[in-house]
Amino acid sequence: MTYETALAALADPTRRKVFERLKSGPQPVGVIASGLPVSRPAVSQHLKVLKEAGLVGDREEGTRRIYYIDPHALAALRAWLDQFWDEALDAFRAEAERKEEDQPNREKP
């Protein structure tokens, strides 16, 4: 049930930028915010959403708060997508066969 919130969290462009910044490793909020075109509180709010979605984790380090990518929700999202992919391909194959049965030789009737 976690892939839904993960999808919603990653849908926003600037929140996705926040998330992608953590690919290079754990970072404090201020560093993440610098370089982004939004204010630091906005980044804090985005990080809160990402954390609730299970996409990031955080640890305190003095007055700083270090955020890092949490693979948990990312794995759930991948699992959902892979399953979807497989089922969709099955539907394609079934549909192709059905059409073949309906019109075996559609070029020269």
Added chain:
Amino acid sequence: MTYETALAALADPTRRKVFERLKSGPQPVGVIASGLPVSRPAVSQHLKVLKEAGLVGDREEGTRRIYYIDPHALAALRAWLDQFWDEALDAFRAEAERKEEDQPNREKP
């Protein structure tokens, strides 16, 4: 560049339901709408978004319009996620090694 719009399209719950209904095979708009708690025009609007995102395709069949899943955007989304996954895991490993260097024996100093 297509995974962004795909993400945004799949973020909405009812739009995701519309999309998931097509897993069982191509369907006309009316059939998709029946069983969903929203009006048929709403489903049409969702299908428009899904189509612009490259997630579905459609063909005319008399007065009906048949929609089906288009694997194009789905593949792009999977590729992005997989790449992200790999890079994130690399970051985890690098971080784990860094911490090991900083504090080799943190239990018994």
Added chain:
DNA sequence: ACATTTAGTAAGTAGTAACTTACTGTAAGT
């Protein structure tokens, strides 16, 4: 020809969400 079915479009509304500034809190430095 006309009615019916099917579906996209238009217009308007309500709820949400992303952002801002102002503030509060807490740990570290002097």
Added chain:
DNA sequence: ACTTACAGTAAGTTACTACTTACTAAATGT
């Protein structure tokens, strides 16, 4: 003790988006 640095929270605003009903268009059936 006091200031400074860092970050989360509160409150308010704006913009967007998902939805509705009403209309339009086109293909099929009688």
